Amino acid sequence: MVKILIRPVQIEDAQGMLDVINPIIRAGGTSAIEVEYSLETQCDYIANIGPRAACNVAIEEASSAIVGFQGYELHANLPDHIADISTFVRIGERSRGIGRQLCDFTFKSARANGFTEINAAIRADNFEGLAFYSRMGFRDHSVLRAKPLKNGKRVDRILKRRPL
Numbered sequence: 001m002v003k004i005l006i007r008p009v010q011i012e013d014a015q016g017m018l019d020v021i022n023p024i025i026r027a028g029g030t031s032a033i034e035v036e037y038s039l040e041t042q043c044d045y046i047a048n049i050g051p052r053a054a055c056n057v058a059i060e061e062a063s064s065a066i067v068g069f070q071g072y073e074l075h076a077n078l079p080d081h082i083a084d085i086s087t088f089v090r091i092g093e094r095s096r097g098i099g100r101q102l103c104d105f106t107f108k109s110a111r112a113n114g115f116t117e118i119n120a121a122i123r124a125d126n127f128e129g130l131a132f133y134s135r136m137g138f139r140d141h142s143v144l145r146a147k148p149l150k151n152g153k154r155v156d157r158i159l160k161r162r163p164l
C-alpha cells in the first residue's frame with residue numbers, strides 16, 4: 001500500500017486535483033464528467049464546499065503530489081441522510097490502496113457530518129468503478145436507465161449504497 005497523507009482540500013490543491021481528474025476525463029469511459037475542468041472552476045468548487053459536504057485529497061508522502069481525491073455531498077435526488085460520493089485516483093497510481101484509504105477517511109467524516117448512508121452513481125460500463133465500490137461495501141440499489149452522454153451514447157448509471 002502506497003504511503004499517503006489524507007487531509008481536507010485547500011485552495012492551493014486546485015492544480016494538483018486537475019492533474020488527477022483531467023487525464024481521467026480525457027481518457028473517457030469511466031467518469032460521467034465529459035468536459036475538463038479549468039483552474040477557475042476547480043478553485044470555485046473548493047471555495048464553495050458546503051457545510052454538509054467535504055473533499056479530501058490523498059498526498060503521496062514521497063513526492064508530495066496529489067494522487068487522488070474523494071468528495072461527498074448532498075444531492076438533489078437524495079434524502080438528507082444520504083451523501084453522494086465520488087472518487088478519483090491518478091492514472092498510473094491505481095490498485096495501490098489509495099481509494100480504500102480515502103474511503104476510510106471519508107466514511108468517518110460523512111458519519112460525523114450526520115449522514116447514515118452513502119450513495120455512489122457509477123456508469124454501467126465503468127467496470128473498475130463498480131468493482132471498487134463493491135469492495136468498499138457498497139451494494140446495488142437501483143439503475144438509472146440510459147442516461148445520455150454528450151456524444152449521444154446512452155449509458156445506464158448503477159446506484160450503489162452503503163450504510164455508514
Ligand SMILES: CC(C)(COP(=O)(O)OP(=O)(O)OC[C@H]1O[C@@H](n2cnc3c(N)ncnc32)[C@H](O)[C@@H]1OP(=O)(O)O)[C@@H](O)C(=O)NCCC(=O)NCCS
Pocket residue numbers: 024030031085086087088089090093094095096097098099100101121122126127128129131132133135136
Ligand atoms: C475506481 C478507483 C477510484 C479505484 O481506486 P484505487 O486506488 O485503484 O483503489 P484501491 O487500490 O484502493 O482498491 C480498493 C479495492 O477495490 C478493488 N479494485 C480497485 N480497482 C479494481 C478493478 N479495476 N477491478 C477489480 N477490483 C478493483 C481492489 O482490488 C481493492 O480491493 P482490496 O483492498 O480488497 O484488495 C480508480 O480506479 C479511479 O480513479 N477510476 C477512475 C474514476 C472512477 O471511475 N471513479 C469511480 C466513479 S466516481
